[in-house]
Amino acid sequence: MKIEDVLKTTNFKDEVHKATLNVLYTSYWLKDHTSSALKENGLTTEQFNVLRILRGKHPESMCVRDIASRMIERSSNVPRIIDRLVVKKLVKRVQSKEDKRETLINITEAGLKQLEQASKSLESINRTILGLTNQEAETLNMLLEKLRKID
Amino acid sequence: MKIEDVLKTTNFKDEVHKATLNVLYTSYWLKDHTSSALKENGLTTEQFNVLRILRGKHPESMCVRDIASRMIERSSNVPRIIDRLVVKKLVKRVQSKEDKRETLINITEAGLKQLEQASKSLESINRTILGLTNQEAETLNMLLEKLRKID
DNA sequence: TGAAAATAAGTGTACATACATATATATTTG
DNA sequence: CAAATATATATGTATGTACACTTATTTTCA
Numbered sequence: 001m002k003i004e005d006v007l008k009t010t011n012f013k014d015e016v017h018k019a020t021l022n023v024l025y026t027s028y029w030l031k032d033h034t035s036s037a038l039k040e041n042g043l044t045t046e047q048f049n050v051l052r053i054l055r056g057k058h059p060e061s062m063c064v065r066d067i068a069s070r071m072i073e074r075s076s077n078v079p080r081i082i083d084r085l086v087v088k089k090l091v092k093r094v095q096s097k098e099d100k101r102e103t104l105i106n107i108t109e110a111g112l113k114q115l116e117q118a119s120k121s122l123e124s125i126n127r128t129i130l131g132l133t134n135q136e137a138e139t140l141n142m143l144l145e146k147l148r149k150i151d
Numbered sequence: 152m153k154i155e156d157v158l159k160t161t162n163f164k165d166e167v168h169k170a171t172l173n174v175l176y177t178s179y180w181l182k183d184h185t186s187s188a189l190k191e192n193g194l195t196t197e198q199f200n201v202l203r204i205l206r207g208k209h210p211e212s213m214c215v216r217d218i219a220s221r222m223i224e225r226s227s228n229v230p231r232i233i234d235r236l237v238v239k240k241l242v243k244r245v246q247s248k249e250d251k252r253e254t255l256i257n258i259t260e261a262g263l264k265q266l267e268q269a270s271k272s273l274e275s276i277n278r279t280i281l282g283l284t285n286q287e288a289e290t291l292n293m294l295l296e297k298l299r300k301i302d
Numbered sequence: 303t304g305a306a307a308a309t310a311a312g313t314g315t316a317c318a319t320a321c322a323t324a325t326a327t328a329t330t331t332g
Numbered sequence: 333c334a335a336a337t338a339t340a341t342a343t344g345t346a347t348g349t350a351c352a353c354t355t356a357t358t359t360t361c362a
Binding site: 001002003006007008009011013014015016017018019020021022023024025026027028029030031032056069070072073074075123126128129130131132133134135136137138139140141143144145146147148149150151 | 152153154157158159160162164165166167168169170171172173174175176177178179180181182183207220221223224225226274277279280281282283284285286287288289290291292294295296297298299300301302
């Protein structure tokens with residue numbers, strides 16, 4: 001569906017303006033489908049992201065700042081997302097001995113298991129909803145990085 | 152900046168997976184810069200979006216459902232965004248006479264004025280931060296719409 | 303070395319989203 | 333026409349974001 005039809009307007013300043021709205025809508029669209037798939041696994045997209053980041057270092061632990069620096073949304077409030085993962089026993093949180101200001105977070109076995117299932121749901125839905133070839137995706141990546149002139 | 156550097160990882164399943172993360176990050180990046188510009192004008196991005204939609208019909212009013220159907224994030228809670236705009240006297244809310252279930256929203260003169268200033272801030276920042284030509288933006292629009300295979 | 307600055311994490315509050323539910327009104331239909 | 337259904341909006345609650353501030357700890361350097 002064209003963005004004109006999604007937003008019910010043709011009132012764009014130019015193609016660049018249209019592209020910015022298209023990026024915002026596509027992001028919303030992705031999150032919407034993603035969260036539907038993850039909900040079946042009892043996770044929100046942000047909880048999933050934190051678990052995915054932790055798996056990348058497992059069995060090592062990560063401090064909150066390290067997790068935050070790998071989040072897509074940089075100002076995510078990682079301590080509060082971790083709060084909810086701790087309640088569900090998907091991660092463990094302990095004070096660091098080397099630097100007592102830090103808390104070290106570890107994904108648990110239960111966390112790994114739930115993440116595994118969630119990842120499968122996600123891959124499955126992505127195969128269904130995404131319509132790009134790898135080569136088109138390459139061009140898209142290049143254009144998005146060009147869009148972000150200053151970073 | 153490449154998405155690999157932003158997320159401090161090269162652990163992508165394929166280019167399509169990388170592209171989805173790139174879309175999510177670019178959307179965050181756009182919102183981040185946009186909200187900085189709008190903050191100077193005392194508006195949030197969603198409040199700005201609602202005002203922009205209302206200006207499109209001004210001097211006609213719009214009902215809540217019509218506004219919602221033009222929002223980028225479809226499940227935005229429009230009544231509550233309107234609450235805040237009413238408090239700031241940027242919009243007026245009256246019950247419809249034809250259909251008493253509807254509330255009709257009108258942008259006020261103050262709203263138009265504030266929107267005008269905010270739009271200028273936004274155009275200015277966009278000229279600074281966006282690095283695409285119109286032709287590149289056209290390709291980007293095409294690829295984003297191809298990414299969204301089912302809509 | 304001891305005071306000042308920097309750093310890591312957590313907390314309080316306003317705004318927004320996601321979703322279920324409530325309320326009022328309008329439309330449909332038996 | 334009255335009851336059932338549909339529609340438009342609003343509200344309650346959990347989650348998340350943005351940002352300012354607090355607390356605990358570590359590092360810096362006069």
